[in-house]
Amino acid sequence: MAVARTLILQPDGRLTQQHRTALTSLPPLSVYVHVPWCVRKCPYCDFNSHAASDIPERAYLDALRADLEQALPSVWGRQVISVFIGGGTPSLLSAAGLDELLATLRSHLRLLPDAEITMEANPGTAEAGRFRDYAASGVTRLSLGIQSFDDAQLQKLGRIHDARQARAAIGMAQEAVSRVNLDLMFALPGQTLDACLADVREALSFGTEHLSLYHLTMEPNTVFAKYPPQDLPDDDTSAAMQDAVESELAAAGLQRYEVSAYARPGARCKHNLNYWEFGDYLGLGPGAHGKISFHDRIVREARARQPESWMDRAGRGDGSHIAETRSLAASDLPFEFMLNALRLREGVAASLFAERTGLSLAAVAHQLEAAVSRGLLVTDPTRLQASALGWRFLNDLQELFLSE
Known part of the structure; x- marks a missing residue:
């Protein structure tokens, strides 16, 4: 699994990299x-x-x-x-x-x-x-x-x-x-x-x-x-x-x-x-949120919140009932994943991070080292799991994975 990179020519002449998640399989x-x-x-x-x-x-x-x-x-x-x-x-x-x-x-x-x-x-x-x-x-x-x-x-x-x-x-x-x-x-x-x-x-x-x-x-x-x-x-x-x-x-x-x-x-x-295991979910109905993975991207979306507006717009068939759609940047994925997975008392297998985000654990090596050194994460390399201290200060642990 890898993150594909595409060079994009910006209006000011700069070349920047666009990161795309590459998933070899889709989650449940x-x-x-x-x-x-x-x-x-x-x-x-x-x-x-x-x-x-x-x-x-x-x-x-x-x-x-x-x-x-x-x-x-x-x-x-x-x-x-x-x-x-x-x-x-x-x-x-x-x-x-x-x-x-x-x-x-x-x-x-x-x-x-x-x-x-x-x-x-x-x-x-x-x-x-x-x-x-x-x-x-x-x-x-x-x-x-x-x-x-x-x-x-x-x-x-x-x-x-x-x-x-x-x-x-x-x-x-x-x-x-x-x-x-x-x-x-x-x-x-x-x-x-x-x-x-x-x-x-x-x-x-x-x-x-x-x-x-x-x-x-x-x-x-x-x-x-x-x-x-x-x-x-x-x-x-x-x-x-x-x-x-x-x-x-x-x-x-x-x-x-x-x-x-x-x-x-x-x-x-x-x-x-x-x-919590960063699976996919289709959200239907007013205000419903969803997360859908594709092989080249992960998309979050939200429906129109007010019931009357959602019913009217959904009936038009033009997609206007979708109030928000955004593809997650590669830099967003570590926090999005950890925000969910670390809520589980037993955590998740370390391999699930790459499977569900398309990123290597090396992408968060610095954050993992910081979490372990502060006693917030168990030291088992096969699992991503909050320690007893990390469980008590879960917000602090999850925030370590926020993109700078």
Whole structure:
């Protein structure tokens, strides 16, 4: 694998080198589908979500088909290993709507027979019959946004469900599909270590195989950023929560395999693993981002963010629904790769760097030496893996690979 160089004559007469990534094989391909509507926008949420009492399902599905058809030349013939339907609240889709969405994907793409198909769901919109219909359409994994089992905390977070609904939704999901993920948040307003562990222990009581655990943060352009909640745990308390949760989950057989993800053996999320291993993903729907590799370049793209604008533009068939397209420069690739791969607790095989970027590890030899000398990276030459210190100061480790 190598980086091809082409000499370019600039207007001022200078010759410069244009670097092109040369990949001998393409990485695995996933598909992300964004459903932007929700019942109510949560005050901490910075996702591309929009409150709606009645979602325009027909217009959305038509636009999604048009979006996919225009994307086909970039992924033609490639196998799809996973699909993730996120939001917003995808479980606002009718059973017939979800069935049509998956049928559209299957008719246009080469989904593997055992492709993991995940759908996010809000416990406040959970219905046993609808979950069974989703499973019948091909959904193999449901990810439930529980956040907490404490009713007072759920109210502070602006969630539309209570703890009783959360428990009921878990039961419905487990009866419908073979894989269920629970999302929890910690470092909540006024939350104690005991309260944090109580949430985790209740999640474990359902035999949970996969848990995503997120620190509450004040993201820009959210209600919480403008009106921060009171009594947030300090950094030391938050760190103690993280450590205690990891120990609790490890004792129950769930290993922390990524910054925010814990799983029992065999239950890791294949879709997200493909992100972290710098695989490819086609993003469909308003605001969806994608990364597509070709043999001579790696391209990132983003769809128009506003749902109405995306639906209108996708329907034109002229590509105007793509708000941004850019080919990654060779100098961008080390940071892009490490930003993802080093989030994995076990890291990745060192050979994956060349396989997924087209660059030799010699291109980042200086950064690797600096990371090892500072104790942030393990010394095993066959792996790219954060040390215990590097894991704790992951941002510092990843920033070493930023282009100068």
